[in-house]
Structure formats: structure tokens, C-alpha cells
Amino acid sequence: MKQGSTFFLKIAVGLMGIPVLALCVLSIIQLAHHPVNPDYSYLLYPGVTIMYVSVIPYFIALYQAFRLLCYIDKNEAFSEMSVRVLKKIKYCAITISILYVIMMPFVYLVAEKDDAPGLIIIGMVPVFASMVIAVFAAVLQKLLKEAIDIKSENDLTV
Secondary structure, three states: OOOOOOHHHHHHHHHHHHHHHHHHHHHHHHHHHOOOOHHHHHHHHHHHHHHHHHHHHHHHHHHHHHHHHHHHHOOOOOOHHHHHHHHHHHHHHHHHHHHHHHHHHHHHHHHHHHOOOHHHHHHHHHHHHHHHHHHHHHHHHHHHHHHHHHHHHHHHHO
16 A cells, blocks of 8 residues: 555544544633532542543544554555454453443433433443443454454465
């Protein structure tokens, strides 16, 4: 494959990290120090902590996606390294989903206290989004593994 054919996707992966980094540095710290309603602060801190912890697997997954795009540029897309990268992306997405499931009781308590049932649905968005990514990565991992097996079988017969 021509070098740089995935340039746009690499830029997109890089740009996906900027808002999360800005949110961590600016908004979440501001929210933790100045909650909208001080009565919710005991519910707010576990949520903020989980958000910070979930940033770690998010950036690991972005790095792995960047590595996968580099493998595609080097014509190494059908390799065991690509399968391992997809496996790591899958585990990162599952980790993010688990963290936000752990946060759901706190979201429920805030929604109950504030009488905002829509907050629960908004809190479930990261859970389902990361599960979709995990399933997609698992399917791609399986397909890629099968393609590698077929390729190696054909190489043995030729």
C-alpha cells in the first residue's frame, strides 16, 4: 500500500484525543472544584474519578489504532501484530464499558436527587458505545485471524 494512504485516518485518531485531553485538563478539574450543586459533591467525586481512570484505556486504544494504521501503511495488515492490536483495542473498550457501568449507580443517585431520569440514559451512552467498539474489534480480530490462517495455508500449498 502506498505510504500515507491512511494519513487522514491517522489525523482523525490524533484529533480524537484532543477533546478528551482538554476535558480532563480543564472541565473535569473545574467541575470537581466548583460543583453546580454542592449537595451532589459526594456523588460527583466517584464519577470524576472513574472518568479520569477511563481516559487511560481510551488513550491506549487510540495508540493501538494508530499502530494498526501504521501496519496497514507497511503492508503488514494481515499479520499477528494486527490481531494483537485489535485484541488490545477490544480489551480497552471492555474496560471503559465496565468503568462506566460501575459509575451508573452514582448517575442514578444524581438523577434521583435532581429528578432527571434522562440523565440515566445519557450515562448509558458511553457503556453502549464502548461495547459496540469492543464487538466490532472482536469481529475484525476474528476475521483477520481467519484471513491470516487461510493465507498461511495457501502459502504452504504453493
